[in-house]
Amino acid sequence: MSKDYGVYIHIPFCKQKCFYCDFPSFAGREKYINEYLHSLRREMELGAERFGIHGKLMPHTVYIGGGTPSHLNFSQMEMLFEGIHANMQAYGAAEFTMEVNPCTIDEEKLHLMKDNGVNRISIGVQSFDDGCLKCIGRVHTGDMALEKVKLAQSSGFQNISIDLMYGLPGQTLDTLKMSLDKAVELGVQHVSIYGLQLEEGTVLAKQQEMKRLELPDDEAVEEMYDYLVDFLPTKGFNRYEISNYAQEEYHSRHNTLYWQDIPYLGFGSGAHSYWQGNRYENPVDIGEYIKAIADGKFLNIMEEFVSxxxxxxxxxxxxxxxxxxxxxxxxxxxxxxxxxxxxxxxxxxxxxxxxxxxxxxxxxxxxxxxxxxxxxxxxxxxx
Structure with missing residues (x-):
């Protein structure tokens, strides 16, 4: 079987739901974690059969996202990796990424990740400015983000991406410049930077409806955009996608699969797959997902033919x-x-x-x- 496909694994648990986030993720659902991980392992066991793959999955890339995968405790993270390695050759993947947040990662977890084949981490920083972080519901500080990036580097990770945002409540061009400067000074290999989008149902969208949200005006946001697209390439971060910048050879191989119309398999609640001209979507609700796997209804999860x-x-x-x-x-x-x-x-x-x-x-x-x-x-x- 060709390795020209990726695998995405969704961990929907968070310490706190960020105010801008409309991803299928949940805070306060820790009681489901162990049962969810068992269901996830079962889904991966069925995955090869479901998609007509004989033997273990052999993906080109593996990406563990969320939610906050690093919200799992050490033993739960061990359980996750055991399920992955039982069902796919993740050690052989060209790129094995795991998302982490500064407030839920430590040296012990980082070493566990590295020992299990993770060779790239994506750290959700968003900003190094404490005021901006508070306004968007992040539970870490700028100093904590700096500390955890350095900890990842000292733990042996040589392919580190950080997420940043612009157009945030209370953000100015100067605070954005400060965040970009720190990213460059840290020596990370990849920067993803997104403009704030107010998505329906999020805390920020509700604040705006109640006229309690103060955002930079359009002119200020455009100035931030113009600055970052000029600045990052001067520091060796070449733009290869609308929101992504990387040093040479450090672009995200997994995300590039999506943009290049290459198949991928998704496991976990709310995960999507694209395989042989069909799209598949798992239930977003954690309880519904667990029940679907337990009832053997796995093969009936939504399928759509792509015209x-x-x-x-x-x-x-x-x-x-x-x-x-x-x-x-x-x-x-x-x-x-x-x-x-x-x-x-x-x-x-x-x-x-x-x-x-x-x-x-x-x-x-x-x-x-x-x-x-x-x-x-x-x-x-x-x-």
Whole structure:
């Protein structure tokens, strides 16, 4: 079986739900953790059979996300890794990432992760400014984030990514500059940086509805964006995707699979899979997920066939997220059509507006297009 696929494993537990987060994650559900880990192991056991893979799973990349995987205690984390290694060759993965938060990671857990094949960690910092952190419901401080990044480095991790955000309540260009400076000074290999989005049902969205949220104005947010896209490349962090910057050879191989239309298997509550033209989605509710596995209803979890139209649209949306853009040859190989036959009008229109550019091999966002990506993506929706 080809190793050209990724595996995502979802850990939905958090110490506290962040005020901006609409991911399938929950605080205060610790009583479910052990039972959840047993269900997760059972799902992984069934995974090979379900997707027609003989023998152990042999993914190119493995990514443990959440939620907060590092919220598991040491013995629970051991249980997680035992389930993984029983069902897949994770040690052989080109990249094995685990997400951690500064307030739930320690030296003992870091060594356990490293001993179990994790070779890349993603640390949810968001900001090194304590005021910003408090406003978005993070339970760590800037100093704690600095300390834990250094601890990960001293524990032997040589591929460390940190998450940052801009456009946060109370954030200024100066506080963003401070966070970026600290990231560079720490010597991490990868920075993911996202603009704040107010998602329905989150604490911040409710605060805005009640007119109790003070956000930077659009001009200030644009200034932050312009600064970071200019600053990071000068420090050796090259932009390879709209929100991701990496030193040479340290781009996220797992996330790149998603953007390059490569299959992936997802395990855990709320996890998604994309396999042989079908999409699968597990129940988001932890109790419902555990019950589905226990009742043997695993194979009946939601399945959706991806139409050619939807596949073409997504191929373009995801390809355009990457700075190298849509591979025209791969589009033709995938759909047996020239991309201009399907999207020629949209391409010409966006090129005229200087939001897209084209080379012999690719169609890609210009710097201006990166800034206004949603405008471009909207043109690639087929009627």
């Amino acid at each position: 050619e139209k939807a596949h073409m649209e997504e191929f373009c949306f995801l390809g355009l997220r990457m700075t190298k853009g849509i591979d025209k040859k791969k589009f033709r190989q995938t759909f047996d059509k020239d991309i201009h036959e399907i999207f020629g009008g949209a391409i010409d229109k966006m090129v005229a507006r200087e939001l897209l550019a084209e080379s012999g091999s690719a169609i890609f966002l210009t710097p201006l297009g990166m800034k206004y990506g949603n405008v471009v993506f909207g043109e690639f929706i087929l009627e």
